Amino acid sequence: xxxxxxxxxxxxxxxxxxxxxxxxxxxxxxxxxxxxxxxxxxxxxxxxxxxxxxxxxxxxxxxxxxxxxxxxxxxxxxxxxxxxxxxxxxxxxxxxxxxxxxxxxxxxxxxx
Amino acid sequence: xxxxxxxxxxxxxxxxxxxxxxxxxxxxxxxxxxxxxxxxxxxxxxxxxxxxxxxxxxxxxxxxxxxxxxxxxxxxxxxxxxxxxxxxxxxxxxxxxxxxxxxxxxxxxxxxx
Numbered sequence: 001x002x003x004x005x006x007x008x009x010x011x012x013x014x015x016x017x018x019x020x021x022x023x024x025x026x027x028x029x030x031x032x033x034x035x036x037x038x039x040x041x042x043x044x045x046x047x048x049x050x051x052x053x054x055x056x057x058x059x060x061x062x063x064x065x066x067x068x069x070x071x072x073x074x075x076x077x078x079x080x081x082x083x084x085x086x087x088x089x090x091x092x093x094x095x096x097x098x099x100x101x102x103x104x105x106x107x108x109x110x111x112x
Numbered sequence: 113x114x115x116x117x118x119x120x121x122x123x124x125x126x127x128x129x130x131x132x133x134x135x136x137x138x139x140x141x142x143x144x145x146x147x148x149x150x151x152x153x154x155x156x157x158x159x160x161x162x163x164x165x166x167x168x169x170x171x172x173x174x175x176x177x178x179x180x181x182x183x184x185x186x187x188x189x190x191x192x193x194x195x196x197x198x199x200x201x202x203x204x205x206x207x208x209x210x211x212x213x214x215x216x217x218x219x220x221x222x223x224x225x
Contacts, residue, residue, distance in 0.1 A: 004154065032212055043116070043202050043216030044155075088155070097145065097204075097212045098170070102154035 003027055006089055006103030015112055019076040023089035023103045026070065030091040030101075033065050035074045038086045038105065047087075048074065079110045114139045118203050118217035124225050125190065125197055133188045133220045135203035141215070142208045144186035148172060149200040149219075158201075161186055162208070190222060198223050 006023045013019055021035075031052055036044035048063035050056045050072075056063045062075040072091070076083055089103040116137045125131045137144065146158040157170030161180040175194025180186055190197045200221050204214040 002154075008152065034212070036214075041200075041219065041221070043118075043204070043218050044214075045216065046213055049213060090155075092212055095212050097143065097206045097214050098157065098160045098168070100157075100212060100214070104152055104154050 001026065002104075004089065004091060004101050004103045007106055008104055010107040010109050012109045012111060013079055015079060015081060015110055017079050017110075019074075019079050019083070019108060019110075021074040021076075021087050021089075021106050021108070023072050023091075024070055025072075025091060025101075027093070027101075028067070028070065029093040030070075032092045032095055033063070033072050034090040034100075035061075035063055036088040036090060038088060040085075044088055076108075079108075081110050081112060084108055084110050116203055116205055116215060116217035118201075118220050120220060121218070123220055123222045125222060126225050128192045130189055130191050131197075131222065133190070133201055133203075133222070135186045135188065135217060136184055137186075137203075137205045137215075137217075138184060139205055139215060140183075141205035142183070143206045144180070145204040145206075145214065146170075146176070146178065146186070146188045147202040147204065149202055155202065158188065 035048040038044040060077045064073040086105040088105045119134045145160040147155040159178040161167035177189045203217040
């Protein structure tokens with residue numbers, strides 16, 4: 001079993017929909033949680049970063065961490081075609097990039 | 113514009129050949145990383161470097177080598193010992209290894225002829 005599980009999709013939604021992307025993990029020591037967005041054949045870019053449990057909002061994006069359930073989510077409100085990309089979750093026990101564990105990514109398609 | 117430049121975008125390797133992927137950053141970041149991305153797998157760390165002239169193996173270092181002679185540059189060599197080199201290779205940097213916020217380049221797709 002992988003340490004971080006992420007549904008590969010693809011997830012197809014109409015423009016304007018609310019999107020929910022999720023990751024589950026098995027290591028209860030993870031404290032730092034990130035979401036990266038990756039367009040096709042490009043490098044990932046950091047979208048959201050949270051420490052420990054709780055919610056964090058940035059524009060149309062909300063990151064949610066539930067450590068008791070070992071479950072993190074990324075919500076996208078008013079989704080746009082430009083949101084079509086692969087979304088990678090990543091997490092670590094310490095604040096060190098060399099110890100990050102990545103999910104496999106969920107491919108999102110927002111249709112007109 | 114500050115960022116990370118990877119070249120080439122596409123690279124082909126013949127049997128038994130070593131190839132080198134270039135990575136340059138002008139973000140003045142201390143730490144640099146190489147990841148490999150395969151379909152259906154998360155990013156896997158190959159090597160990382162915290163300072164010039166020092167680097168550490170990641171999870172899948174076998175068949176790869178790196179150097180860090182300058183702060184800005186962290187080239188990756190895929191040697192003939194790497195039997196399954198076809199993948200998308202990503203270079204990244206961060207301010208320091210105590211900082212988990214990674215900045216990525218645009219990647220190099222390596223394929224075997």
